[in-house]
Amino acid sequence: MRKLNIYIVVGLLALGNVFTSCEAVKNTNNTQRGAGIGAVSGAVIGGILGNNLGKGGNGAMGAVLGGVIGGVAGGVIGNKMDKQAREIETALPGAQVERVGEGIKLVLGENAVRFDTNKSTLTATAKTNLDKLVPVFNQYPNTNIQIYGYTDSTGTPEYNLKLSDQRAASVKTYLSSKGLAAARFVTTGLGIADPIATNETPEGRSQNRRVEFAITANEKMVQDAQKEAGK
Template identity: 40%
Template sequence: MTSIKRPLIAALAGVLLAGCASNNSYENQGGTGTSRTATYGGIGALAGAVAGAAIDHNNRGKGALIGAAAVGAAAAGYGYYADRQEAELRRQMQNTGVEVQRQGDDIKLIMPGNITFATDSADISGNFYQPLNNLASSFKQFNQNSIEIVGYTDSTGSRTHNMDLSNRRAQSVANYLIAQGVDASRVSTRGAGPDQPIASNVTPDGRAQNRRVEVNLRPLPGATTAPAQ
């Protein structure tokens, strides 16, 4: 009996410690909240370890570890998937000017006007292509979320003109991503014009920040997939 319990207990302890240590340092922008990976993965790992030990009668310690890893990842579900996607997006968007934000299972990418569009234009700027190529690659690898593209403008000009311009900006980004192989059924667009400014429209720099595109990633209905490899 002792020879069975010791490896099982060790396996459980190891998995729980790993889960507790897996904090999402990006959630709430520097908060200390535990990620869904740790919360659900740790609980699922307990069940997996017990099941694994029961299945592998010849080596219960090894079976417990295998079961814990497999079931723990599955129990973490979309949270684990989003953790992986967020980390990859942060790596790809480094030094591009694109900001990555995380709120729960949702990921937001903020692309300011100084890299996206010139004033009063819906034509993609030359230095915006590389970030978009990286996004397309990521969206094809991580394909379990919807992609909402929202265009914004500064407050210069009429509201009617700005609403139309913001729609065209969002559509320009969508068209490019789809042309790079992103599934069109996942993509939606809308224009918000000058609404929800993130900076003052009084200065040129503030207007450039408001002339932005935001991409919102949300789980597709029923998305509880294992992480992309």
């Protein structure tokens, strides 16, 4: 796979702190990692990873971290998310896929989902790339998908906020038109917030014009995982 980052947090309540260990992660399976995540609260995980990663805390990253279940059930969910993340990478190599906790952060830059200037209408290229994700999303129906739209800093913040919201909504509308349940999606426009590159160059602004997905377990997946963990 071209890029697949996995972030693991292991809690140690007896010492009252949280640590990460490359060697420890190497020697654990996904269920054990999920159990480790369960030792600390989602709020603590979100704060630590948000500070360390330095981006996306109010968008997809924050949403994924807020959905942590933990324990053995969290490990079961993690296994399923591992597989889905790999399938997304295969289906759309240009996507940035990050496995975080028990969810997936998916970033689609202008090379994947492109909009014309000042437009919220999906281009033909954007539709083609979204089509590649539909079979994967269909294969994992028990996930919630939050879509976040972003812009560069060109124009007023108020205008960009509205435009980003319209772009996120366009992605939802298109995916729903392909048979995915609309109830799975929540859209949010974040405008110029959380830039991932400088807005001082054309290249940087291009990177900031993006759509992010937060893919998390829905209630049924959580219940199924808890049943499986209890066996």
